[in-house]
Amino acid sequence: GQNIDQPTEMTATEGAIVQINCTYQTSGFNGLFWYQQHAGEAPTFLSYNVLDGLEEKGRFSSFLSRSKGYSYLLLKELQMKDSASYLCAVLTDYKLSFGAGTTVTVRA
Amino acid sequence: EPEVTQTPSHQVTQMGQEVILRCVPISNHLYFYWYRQILGQKVEFLVSFYNNEISEKSEIFDDQFSVERPDGSNFTLKIRSTKLEDSAMYFCASTQGGEAKNIQYFGAGTRLSVL
Numbered sequence: 727g728q729n730i731d732q733p734t735e736m737t738a739t740e741g742a743i744v745q746i747n748c749t750y751q752t753s754g755f756n757g758l759f760w761y762q763q764h765a766g767e768a769p770t771f772l773s774y775n776v777l778d779g780l781e782e783k784g785r786f787s788s789f790l791s792r793s794k795g796y797s798y799l800l801l802k803e804l805q806m807k808d809s810a811s812y813l814c815a816v817l818t819d820y821k822l823s824f825g826a827g828t829t830v831t832v833r834a
Numbered sequence: 835e836p837e838v839t840q841t842p843s844h845q846v847t848q849m850g851q852e853v854i855l856r857c858v859p860i861s862n863h864l865y866f867y868w869y870r871q872i873l874g875q876k877v878e879f880l881v882s883f884y885n886n887e888i889s890e891k892s893e894i895f896d897d898q899f900s901v902e903r904p905d906g907s908n909f910t911l912k913i914r915s916t917k918l919e920d921s922a923m924y925f926c927a928s929t930q931g932g933e934a935k936n937i938q939y940f941g942a943g944t945r946l947s948v949l
Contacts, residue, residue, distance in 0.1 A: 767943075
């Protein structure tokens with residue numbers, strides 16, 4: 727089966743940096759994704775790593791180590807609108823397997 | 835910007851009734867998916883669809899479920915006889931194929947409430 731773990735909740739201050747870790751044990755690997763999901767809405771694509779290393783995209787960066795089964799999402803210069811759930815997902819064959827999500831609360 | 839559209843946004847049905855959830859994937863996308871998310875739980879894969887046939891399906895996708903691409907634009911999920919535990923948010927997703935084929939874009943979802 728697929729096992730994807732991430733912290734349940736994180737809180738940070740506006741303007742700060744937060745790092746959300748994700749560890750995975752899956753049968754197969756075709757890439758690791760991060761999605762943002764506001765309550766009651768669809769997951770929105772943030773980043774995609776298929777090779778080891780750091781992918782930077784504006785205020786968001788994502789890192790992958792395939793040998794360690796580990797990824798993190800780095801959110802910089804936090805804004806109030808970044809309060810949401812962040813989903814780590816692993817692609818195997820044709821499907822995404824999701825973690826339970828990390829709820830990030832940004833406080834003023 | 836192109837997006838995946840889903841209708842209806844909310845569907846209320848009686849247990850045992852059939853429902854059809856509709857999706858219009860992004861126009862040049864070739865791979866289509868259904869996921870569901872029970873309230874407070876994680877997003878779960880149901881089925882993937884390519885070239886007019888199912889590529890992969892999960893254990894959740896039993897004989898009560900079926901998918902269809904009836905024309906060049908729509909992609910539907912049918913639940914033949916709904917159960918209380920089918921109450922969830924159902925998301926449709928699509929990918930382009932080629933180098934970008936792995937990025938799945940999600941629709942806004944249909945909230946299914948089975949009474």
